Amino acid sequence: MILILVSPRQRRLDLRAALGEDLGRTLLITGGPLPTGAEDAVLTVPLEEYGTEAIVAAGLRLAERYPIERVVSYAESDVIAAARLREQLSLVGQSPASAAAYRDKALMRRHTAAAGLPGPRSWCVEKASQVRAFVHAHGVPVVVKPRRASGSVGVRVLDDHSALGELPENLPDHVVEEFVPGTVVHVDGLMVGGEPVFALPAVYTELGCLAHLADQGGGSSLLPPEHPWYTPLVEELWNVVRALPPADDLLLHAEFFVSEGRTPVLCEIASRMPGHPIPPMLDRALDTSLQQVWTRVAAGLECDTEALGKRAAEGRLVANYGLPPRLGALAALPEAPPPECAPWVRDLEFGDGQVWDADRYARRKSGDFVLTWTVTAPDADTLQERLTRSAELLEAQVRWEPPPRDRGHEEAVMGVGAG
Known part of the structure; x- marks a missing residue:
């Protein structure tokens, strides 16, 4: 079974x-x-x-x-x-020791540091006073985040000393680490039977997976194999995998910081499906469903990994983008891509739920979107142009209103709609 x-x-x-x-x-x-x-x-x-x-x-x-x-x-x-x-x-299958290293950000740092891989200085913390001590020792900016959370939940970037005063005093199971400058990228890969099958690097848009915290859309685009970052990122992904407790079969989603002339620095790595809308982008690049591939691999069933590796090496150019929820109720969403981008905007999907009240909005994750899509193009420059244009056109068709409860409250206060 x-x-x-x-x-x-x-x-x-x-x-x-x-x-x-x-x-x-x-x-x-x-x-x-x-x-x-x-x-x-x-x-x-x-x-x-x-x-x-x-x-x-x-x-x-x-x-x-x-x-x-x-x-x-x-x-x-x-x-x-x-x-x-x-x-x-x-x-x-993956053991608890391996799973913990891919789940616990402090533990994965210990393993990669022991293997000599580059990484920021970091501490495990429980109190804001410990964060202040870290800043006193190493300066700002710093990043504070839960050790085992996902979807960018609870991540705080402290740019200056004044931001320390906004921290809650209790920070159970958190880490604080030096801020690493550079471009944030992700690399998604697959290992079967202890052997790498593929690794696909992609660069995030400007704010990356923290864009939703600013109510801004975001996504990523696959790098072509000839891009100067492509090979170093693939190599560093497998270096990280070798540094962590082993597992024969792994589906991988890693994030790195990249700066010119430097080895990529691991942000974090996970052994699971990437968050939406990355999977539709990878599916287009691989010409198959990654979710279905992983189901067969993890179930111990036959899978043509050789063909999968060849498709990944073709370097198909695809990007993804998503519009995050805002505080309010959705009043309008586009039903289809605008005509001018319809030939190259694919996989238009709608998120779950029309109303994002204060409580739900406060709990939003980087993988929460009201609208997502993928973009294809024949070359990297065209891909970026189409990604930007599609975001402008589609976001212009999204309209928000205050949540029903807030709207009723405002009307009552103003005397609007009274009988």
């Missing part, structure tokens, strides 16, 4: 297309909408509280009834649960 963990944030998972007849020997633990093909699984276990402890407990209960051979996960929140189940059931 193949046990598959489906987190609430897992998008458009098509198990029927990925597994075919093997879908009939799958078990699902879910925390949200059911994936395509779920009705053909042996059993689906929905969890109201979808978290590591509940997932492990549910998996162990299933193992009492079914002979589980593999555990498949996609999301960062599931990596530890999947690894613990493998260990307790004596299964192949």
Whole structure:
């Protein structure tokens, strides 16, 4: 049996297309909408509280009834649960030691530093006073972030000493590290049977994965193989993988800082699917669904990795872009790409939910979007021009209004709409 963990944030998972007849020997633990093909699984276990402890407990209960051979996960929140189940059931796949190194930002820094890889000085902290001590020792700017969060949640860039006063006094399980100047890029890769299959570097737009904090859209574009950063980034990805506790099969999403004339510096690395809308971009570059490829690899099923590697090496140029939620209610979204960019804007997708009230808005992640798309082009310059133009045209068609509750409150205060 193949046990598959489906987190609430897992998008458009098509198990029927990925597994075919093997879908009939799958078990699902879910925390949200059911994936395509779920009705053909042996059993689906929905969890109201979808978290590591509940997932492990549910998996162990299933193992009492079914002979589980593999555990498949996609999301960062599931990596530890999947690894613990493998260990307790004596299964192949990523171990807890490996999973922890890819999940815990402080632990991954220790491993890469021990391997001699470049990286910023950093401390584990629990209190704002420790951040102030780090700044006293090493200066500003610095970055403060949770050790195990994802989606850029809780990341703070402190540019000057005055910003220290805005920190909460308690910062449990955080790290503070020197700010690394340079361009932020990501590299997504796949390892099967201990051998690299592909690595695809891409450069983020200006604010990268922190753009949503400024209510700005953002995305990334794949680098062509001839770009001077391409080879150093691919090499550094595999250097980082070798520095961390090993696993035979790994789906990788890493971020690096790049400056001219310097070795890329690791920001962080994760062993899971990249956040949306990076997957549609990679799917276009690979001419297949990465989600489905990983499903087969993690399930121990046959996968043509040689063909996948060749497609990745072709250097197809694709970019992605997304518009983040704002505080309010969506009043208008484009139904289709504007005519002038329709031939090269692809994969237009709409996010979940029309209303972003104060509570939901405060909890938004870098992977939360109301509209996303990909862009294709014959060369790198044209790709950037089209990416910029598509963002201008599509964002102009998005309109926000105050949340219903706020709007009603304002009307009541102003006496509008009174009977």
